[in-house]
Amino acid sequence: MNINQLIFRNLVKNIKHYYLYVFALVFSVCLYFAFVTLQYDPSMDSVEGTIKGGAAIRVTSILLIVIVSIFLFYANTIFIKRRSKEIGLFQLIGMTKERIFWIIGLENFLLYFGSIFIGTFVGFSFSKLIILVLFKVTGVKGIAKLHFSEQALVQTIIVFAVIYAFIMLMNYIFIKRQTILNLFRVTSSTEERVKKISVFEIIIGIIGITGIVSGYYVSSKLFEGDFQSMTELFGAMAFILGSVILGTYLFYKGSVSFLFNLVRKSKNGYLNINEVLSLSSIMFKMKSNSLLLTIITTVSALAIGLLSLSYISYSSAEKQAEEGIPANFSFGTSKEADLFTDQLTKNGIAYKETTVNIIMADINIGKILEAELSGLNFDPNMTTLAVVSENNVKGVDLEEDETLFTNYADALEKFMALKDSGEVIIETTDQPIPLHYVGLNDVPVVPYLYTSGGMPTAIVDEKVYEQLNNNKNDELQLAQSTYFGIDIKKNSEVEKANDIFHDLKLDEKDFNLSRYDMIVSNKANMGLTMFIVGFLGLTFLITSGCILYFKQMDEGEEEKHNYTILRKLGYTKGDLLKGIQGKQLFSFGIPLVIGLVHSYFAVQSGWFFFGTDWTPMLIVMVVYTVLYSIFGLLSVLYYKKVINSAL
Amino acid sequence: MILEANQIQKSYGNKFNKQEVLRGVSLSIQKGEFVSIMGASGSGKTTLLNVLSSIDKVSNGTIKIEGSDITGMREKQLAQFRKNKLGFIFQDYNLLDTLTVKENILLPLSITKTPRKEAENRFTKIANDLGIYELKDKYPNEISGGQKQRTSAARAFIHEPSIIFADEPTGALDSKSASDLLNKLSSLNETLAATILMVTHDPLAASYCSRVVFIKDGQIYTQLNKGEQDRQHFFQDIMKTQGILSGVQYEH
Numbered sequence: 001m002n003i004n005q006l007i008f009r010n011l012v013k014n015i016k017h018y019y020l021y022v023f024a025l026v027f028s029v030c031l032y033f034a035f036v037t038l039q040y041d042p043s044m045d046s047v048e049g050t051i052k053g054g055a056a057i058r059v060t061s062i063l064l065i066v067i068v069s070i071f072l073f074y075a076n077t078i079f080i081k082r083r084s085k086e087i088g089l090f091q092l093i094g095m096t097k098e099r100i101f102w103i104i105g106l107e108n109f110l111l112y113f114g115s116i117f118i119g120t121f122v123g124f125s126f127s128k129l130i131i132l133v134l135f136k137v138t139g140v141k142g143i144a145k146l147h148f149s150e151q152a153l154v155q156t157i158i159v160f161a162v163i164y165a166f167i168m169l170m171n172y173i174f175i176k177r178q179t180i181l182n183l184f185r186v187t188s189s190t191e192e193r194v195k196k197i198s199v200f201e202i203i204i205g206i207i208g209i210t211g212i213v214s215g216y217y218v219s220s221k222l223f224e225g226d227f228q229s230m231t232e233l234f235g236a237m238a239f240i241l242g243s244v245i246l247g248t249y250l251f252y253k254g255s256v257s258f259l260f261n262l263v264r265k266s267k268n269g270y271l272n273i274n275e276v277l278s279l280s281s282i283m284f285k286m287k288s289n290s291l292l293l294t295i296i297t298t299v300s301a302l303a304i305g306l307l308s309l310s311y312i313s314y315s316s317a318e319k320q321a322e323e324g325i326p327a328n329f330s331f332g333t334s335k336e337a338d339l340f341t342d343q344l345t346k347n348g349i350a351y352k353e354t355t356v357n358i359i360m361a362d363i364n365i366g367k368i369l370e371a372e373l374s375g376l377n378f379d380p381n382m383t384t385l386a387v388v389s390e391n392n393v394k395g396v397d398l399e400e401d402e403t404l405f406t407n408y409a410d411a412l413e414k415f416m417a418l419k420d421s422g423e424v425i426i427e428t429t430d431q432p433i434p435l436h437y438v439g440l441n442d443v444p445v446v447p448y449l450y451t452s453g454g455m456p457t458a459i460v461d462e463k464v465y466e467q468l469n470n471n472k473n474d475e476l477q478l479a480q481s482t483y484f485g486i487d488i489k490k491n492s493e494v495e496k497a498n499d500i501f502h503d504l505k506l507d508e509k510d511f512n513l514s515r516y517d518m519i520v521s522n523k524a525n526m527g528l529t530m531f532i533v534g535f536l537g538l539t540f541l542i543t544s545g546c547i548l549y550f551k552q553m554d555e556g557e558e559e560k561h562n563y564t565i566l567r568k569l570g571y572t573k574g575d576l577l578k579g580i581q582g583k584q585l586f587s588f589g590i591p592l593v594i595g596l597v598h599s600y601f602a603v604q605s606g607w608f609f610f611g612t613d614w615t616p617m618l619i620v621m622v623v624y625t626v627l628y629s630i631f632g633l634l635s636v637l638y639y640k641k642v643i644n645s646a647l
Numbered sequence: 648m649i650l651e652a653n654q655i656q657k658s659y660g661n662k663f664n665k666q667e668v669l670r671g672v673s674l675s676i677q678k679g680e681f682v683s684i685m686g687a688s689g690s691g692k693t694t695l696l697n698v699l700s701s702i703d704k705v706s707n708g709t710i711k712i713e714g715s716d717i718t719g720m721r722e723k724q725l726a727q728f729r730k731n732k733l734g735f736i737f738q739d740y741n742l743l744d745t746l747t748v749k750e751n752i753l754l755p756l757s758i759t760k761t762p763r764k765e766a767e768n769r770f771t772k773i774a775n776d777l778g779i780y781e782l783k784d785k786y787p788n789e790i791s792g793g794q795k796q797r798t799s800a801a802r803a804f805i806h807e808p809s810i811i812f813a814d815e816p817t818g819a820l821d822s823k824s825a826s827d828l829l830n831k832l833s834s835l836n837e838t839l840a841a842t843i844l845m846v847t848h849d850p851l852a853a854s855y856c857s858r859v860v861f862i863k864d865g866q867i868y869t870q871l872n873k874g875e876q877d878r879q880h881f882f883q884d885i886m887k888t889q890g891i892l893s894g895v896q897y898e899h
Contacts, residue, residue, distance in 0.1 A: 268763075269747065269770070270757060270767075271746070280743070281745050283745070566754075568702060568735050568741070569755055570727070570755070571726065572722070572727075575758075
């Protein structure tokens with residue numbers, strides 16, 4: 001047998017052995033190529049053009065490279081370690097290290113570029129589906145037809161060639177450093193030496209749990225008004241992040257073995273098969289994987305959190321637009337409004353017009369603020385709000401000394417809560433007007449241009465309005481102080497009306513707004529965010545699942561001799577398999593549960609800004625759980641093979 | 648009669664390339680006997696031990712342990728059989744690294760679901776007998792080879808099996824630890840009336856036994872009984888037989 005045959009046979013044997021590695025490789029190439037095809041596809045211009053998605057997509061493809069390459073590097077370190085015996089054998093029969101390096105390199109080359117070839121084609125067909133999904137969520141009307149992009153192919157090949165070069169470098173260093181003896185012994189040397197739990201580890205364990213729990217506790221208190229100033233709030237956020245991440249790390253490092261050790265102590269040496277296989281093994285393994293597990297749980301919690309929140313804001317795109325623009329169309333001057341309504345009449349579209357006069361005034365709301373906020377870059381005693389007369393708001397009738405606020409953005413309301421009643425003072429150029437604040441309404445009255453990002457609008461009695469109008473501070477007024485709202489009576493005609501709005505080039509003026517346009521652009525923005533977070537999240541999930549699986553494969557091989565012993569002692573295959581299932585429940589279950597709980601608390605904090613919505617979070621969590629369970633199941637199957645061959 | 652093997656044969660490989668390892672071995676062991684099997688490398692002694700202990704299947708022949716034939720048993724029955732009737736001691740200890748000494752020793756009792764109290768009593772007794780009680784909370788990599796092998800022996804004895812199989816138990820030990828272990832084994836053999844079948848290539852280890860079976864090329868070559876003679880003489884007998892076995896001719 002010459003060297004070429006050796007390489008070929010090795011390759012064939014290894015493909016069978018490393019099918020998941022090959023799968024992971026094909027999968028990474030496929031995802032990357034699909035994404036890059038998308039990036040270069042002419043039909044994407046509409047998505048990129050309308051919402052400046054180009055930059056976002058470019059950043060995503062870089063993040064994708066980062067995830068994929070970390071994953072491949074990691075997989076490679078596991079697999080090169082497993083082949084150390086073979087490398088040792090080659091050395092023993094007199095091959096030089098360079099020669100071995102070339103054999104491994106060539107083998108990897110075939111494996112790699114074979115996978116790239118397959119991955120490219122799978123990715124190409126896959127990209128059509130992806131682009132359909134993207135168009136669907138962003139609401140872009142385009143026809144999803146794809147061209148095989150040579151540019152995308154070249155970019156994919158370059159990226160993976162660079163990753164290949166790095167992997168070869170890693171292998172070279174690995175081979176170079178090892179002596180023959182080391183190579184034969186490598187699997188055992190990486191195993192952590194089993195020793196007793198020290199007091200130090202108990203302390204670490206307790207600190208870990210305390211860190212996570214206190215982080216959760218603070219996050220649930222975050223918006224309950226316990227943190228008054230902005231600095232305190234940011235401090236609390238930093239504390240949550242730090243204590244949860246550090247806590248997670250220490251949890252894996254110490255708490256797991258600490259807790260398991262407590263259970264084990266209580267057994268007084270009398271362990272059943274489940275405990276033998278799960279408790280004792282996980283106690284030691286989880287410690288050495290703590291950094292990896294921390295990264296996996298934190299990033300997946302982040303992915304789940306972001307995906308849920310972006311879904312919430314995606315689905316609330318219409319509500320946001322309604323809060324921002326009270327009518328279907330909004331104009332700043334009567335001339336433009338008339339131009340528009342004339343055309344509507346011509347086209348037979350029924351509409352309703354509302355006119356609201358707006359005065360911007362400084363209002364002292366310091367006394368009705370729930371909390372003393374310091375550190376904000378605005379003064380509650382001089383808050384510029386839009387003031388309208390009660391005549392413009394349906395169903396509101398106020399006394400002369402009363403004022404009602406309306407349409408206060410949810411997020412801001414959580415942040416700066418208002419009392420139920422209190423005194424406010426409107427500053428004028430003449431005498432200040434003291435008013436009695438009677439409550440908060442949620443009907444939008446003026447477009448977002450007047451509300452400086454979600455501040456409420458003050459409704460006052462007609463007489464007070466007149467008084468203010470005569471003494472208004474001209475410096476505060478905007479270019480237009482009247483708002484003309486046009487509501488289309490039939491929902492089905494809104495789109496047609498919007499076309500007229502654009503045909504008349506009314507959208508080019510600052511004070512002319514279309515709610516329909518706002519919904520479309522909100523959806524496109526949030527849709528793209530959701531798409532990107534989802535794409536990256538899925539990639540991360542699958543790669544991290546693969547990594548956990550590889551880890552378990554490794555552990556299975558390392559523990560094979562244990563299974564031999566146990567089977568000799570009289571445990572059946574079934575007994576062992578049951579024990580392994582228990583073990584995998586912990587190996588995959590612990591990171592899964594921690595990730596889910598982390599993301600729950602992250603999403604919960606986000607609800608203050610985005611509104612409460614359980615569904616998206618639950619959906620994402622279920623997907624996450626199902627994917628992890630699949631990897632857990634695969635690893636049990638792998639263990640089954642190991643156990644069967646153990647005797 | 649604890650163990651009765653009749654004309655057992657074992658061969659590896661396929662029809663065209665057959666390697667016969669055992670060619671019709673018959674062996675019987677009485678209760679309370681301490682028997683060792685000796686032979687050169689490749690003589691088939693470990694294969695013999697493996698088939699007798701149900702870890703490997705025979706190609707032909709029958710093996711009865713306490714009257715029940717194990718050659719026809721299925722995987723599950725065999726496991727059942729092993730956990731109740733057999734104990735094992737191996738050259739490389741075969742302890743689980745992640746369990747403490749005590750947990751390792753209690754494993755066979757945990758499979759048979761022995762009550763906790765009973766398990767505790769048995770552990771205390773056997774661990775004291777073997778002098779490893781103080782090590783009970785240590786992990787295998789914190790103790791010496793001799794201590795590991797005694798732990799392994801404790802695990803083999805704790806569930807009072809019908810027969811204990813020992814595969815080169817002294818192979819990895821220094822001479823002091825080896826003689827320590829063998830003394831313990833033979834005293835347990837006497838006090839508990841435990842039956843032990845040991846494979847070894849060390850004549851000194853074999854001299855602790857009551858009977859030595861020599862095998863060569865997959866067949867029983869000869870047997871030596873200790874009888875009334877002391878260990879020193881028995882050792883010399885074994886040496887002589889081994890010499891003949893390995894082909895050294897005595898010239899006159």
